[in-house]
Amino acid sequence: MPVLVVLAVALVVSVDLAGGAGMIWLPLLAAGPALAATTSGPRGVLCVGSLAVALGVALGVRDGAPGRELTAVLSALVAVTLASVLASALRGRRERVLAAVRSVAETAQHALLKPVPSTVGPFQAAVRYSAAAAEARIGGDLYALIPTPHGVRLIVGDVRGKGLPAVGTAALVLGVFREAAHDEADLLAVVDRIERSLARNLGRDDFVTAVVAGYPRAGHLEVVNCGHQPPLLVRASGGITAVEPTHPAPPLGLRALTGHTPGLQTLPFDDGDQLLLYTDGVTEARDGGRAFYPLAEGLRRHVSPEPARTVGALHDELLAHVGGRLHDDAALLLIRKPAPHPAEAQAPRASDSGPAGSTPVREARCSA
Known part of the structure; x- marks a missing residue:
């Protein structure tokens, strides 16, 4: 934008000097301070406006413009400059307020969605997240x-709205979830705790879809799917393969409206296996032709031994699919279970197993 300001003023001066058209082009000098108000502070706008007035005087005298007409043009330039200074000051104030709001929202996001380390227990892990309200993040x-x-326990969910x-x-x-995951030995009990809390606090039409694992x-992975992808x-x-709920x-x-309770699904999860959890903002993203993003095909193209690389490629492809802005x-x-190093294979890590004396994984239903 500063380049456009200089070009606008220079263009008016050049046309006037080349054509000698008198007063015809001088009012266009007001484009300088008007454009400067979009990017510069009040002082910068005032400088550009002063330059425009000075050039207007010089060109008007050179072209022999009548005094009354020149005075009218210069008055218009001064008025546009003062209005542009005010607009610049208001824009700067709004930008400072927006920066403060973004800072608060970013702090809230870090408190709510804590960063996931690249290694959690026996897993490699990676996360990518984009909010539709991009200004709030x-x-x-x-x-x-x-x-x-x-x-290790994890959850991915989507709140209505x-x-x-x-x-x-x-x-x-x-x-x-964070509290119950530490307290409850049974994964279904963790889901029950969340359900009871939501039943007390949500409105009648509110709900949350989620996968808890x-x-x-x-070698064993437990999955509870509550209406989620x-x-x-x-x-x-x-x-x-898609892990459809049994x-x-x-x-x-x-749950109170349907009477159905979730069931615990167990899967073998061996070295080299990976599990991708996601929300419907990924699979329901559409391109210009209204075609959904094919997540399974994208995963097949970009899967690698590095989770961060995989989700980064998927996220970039998703943004390209929708044209740069998610709705x-x-x-x-x-998550990925890497093969243990030879030294670790001799003695399994404590994080690879549950507490001592744990019973085999079971299929079960929880009570409401």
């Missing part, structure tokens, strides 16, 4: 991946 999707005495109104519900779910002992399981051999359950917060919150969380 926070939305209604939620995720967490934490080590507990009962093994988007933007700041959904943040309170997301905070409630994550707070209950746990790794209680080596099925995770994608990537085997070390290269096969990709016991479909309603979203969290709606819904979107979250991707990928």
